[in-house]
Amino acid sequence: MIDEQLETINRQLRTKGYKLTPQREATVRVLLEHEKDHLSAEDVYMLLKRSNPDIGLATVYRSLELLSELHVVEKVNFGDGATRYDLRSSDQAHHHHHLICTECGTVEEIKDDWLLPMENRIEKEFGFKVLDHRLDFQGICQVCKSKAKDNDHKAVS
Amino acid sequence: MIDEQLETINRQLRTKGYKLTPQREATVRVLLEHEKDHLSAEDVYMLLKRSNPDIGLATVYRSLELLSELHVVEKVNFGDGATRYDLRSSDQAHHHHHLICTECGTVEEIKDDWLLPMENRIEKEFGFKVLDHRLDFQGICQVCKSKAKDNDHKAVS
DNA sequence: ATTCTAAATAAGAATCATTCTAAATAAAAT
DNA sequence: ATTTTATTTAGAATGATTCTTATTTAGAAT
CATH class of the missing domain: 3.30.1490.190 (Ferric-uptake regulator, C-terminal dimerisarion domain)
Incomplete structure (x- = not known):
């Protein structure tokens, strides 16, 4: 299930000339595992640190921005200072x-x-x-x- | 026209125990004069400086926040870093x-x-x-x- | 397999919007 | 007039996000 969605995203990335790096894959995994939540970049970063202790916050921001351009995630803003990133359901x-x-x-x-x-x-x-x-x-x-x-x-x- | 709206806002403020200070009045005036635009706090501040060179940015933020609580303005977020403040039409x-x-x-x-x-x-x-x-x-x-x-x-x- | 090139990353500095703090002012209440 | 309370200023502090530079990586070309 998760792997299917990952494969779809992988294809979307490659179509546009990007690759699914380990960091990007880990980011997507975290998002998939927390589909119900509205995670901030910092939230994603903290969750990622468990499996990828070496990942940098800037990379998380870059990955999320890229996924947002591909319409894989949506940026949401609830008025607390932080941007939150919602995975879009596969059904566009x-x-x-x-x-x-x-x-x-x-x-x-x-x-x-x-x-x-x-x-x-x-x-x-x-x-x-x-x-x-x-x-x-x-x-x-x-x-x-x-x-x-x-x-x-x-x-x- | 503008004065009517100011009077309405004045009443709304006083009902809740706030006063229409010169800074707040100036802020509202700027918003009324730029009803069509979507001004950021910084935008409002710059426009205010012309008539009120001594006003502070923090005061602008506080005034806008207060007006937002009173539902006189709405906070809007278009995804560029800044919050923008829209005057709500008198018709709520x-x-x-x-x-x-x-x-x-x-x-x-x-x-x-x-x-x-x-x-x-x-x-x-x-x-x-x-x-x-x-x-x-x-x-x-x-x-x-x-x-x-x-x-x-x-x-x- | 080795070298080359472009993309991607880490780390931390830099930036930008926003909020907070402390001291000063103004207004309202006594 | 005096005291209290709200408001403002100025600038420091914070917090989210982006940028910079050197390094690493993946894949292409040799």
Whole structure:
């Protein structure tokens, strides 16, 4: 499973004249093993250090940047200082959107294709060829909402 | 017009116990005068310097952060290193989305309410209270698309 | 197999955006 | 008028990211 995806990425790299170096492969592996998380470059670096103690942070940044250009990962920004790198599902058509809680900072993912009609409309109306999109919602998650309710009760009593 | 909006913002600030200091007022004015642009903190700072040579960059950051908490401005991130600050239209229900060209970097704005049904669905399905959202499309703008076509012609001829 | 060349890496310095700190000022409350 | 509190300035500090230089590596050409 992981090896299949690696092979796909390997082909993508070679098509563009890049090679899948050990460092790049290790980086991709880490991303594949943490598909659900939203890792920062530093996070990836720390995880990589276990298997590749000699890898440099700059190399991680370079690898992630390259993977981003190949649309293997997406750069995401949740407003804390760091860029995060999301592996894109092999199915290029499906994007995942985010529910970001402004109280506790948790990020929930939702998958959906709601935006396809919108993309078509944009291409027609603006002549803009959509390659990618990003949709994030900010608000209060269920957990924080019920916490807030509890506190209200306490305040009243 | 500008003064009305300033007055509204002033009220919002005072409601939360903040005051509209000269620096904050100047910051808001700059934003109002450049509503179409996507200014970084540094951009705002430079523009402010003309009228307020003594203002400090940290103050600009603090003012923008405060305005962001009040939802007067939105923080936007286009993937170049800097956070940009967009004045939100007085009509809180309308958000603007962005068409970001990956070739030339231009950012076009589109206004739309397409997402309201989606927000309702998220509240029902996930119990997540949506306060704000952000929708950006990346792709190739009309101009770059025709440029690319021209180059194809040249290559063939 | 050896040599050559271009790509990739490590290490750490450098840069850039942003935040923090301490001292000074201004405004509001007493 | 005095005290308290919020705000600002200036510059130092931080943290993420990029750059630089010397070194290593992989593959191509001999």
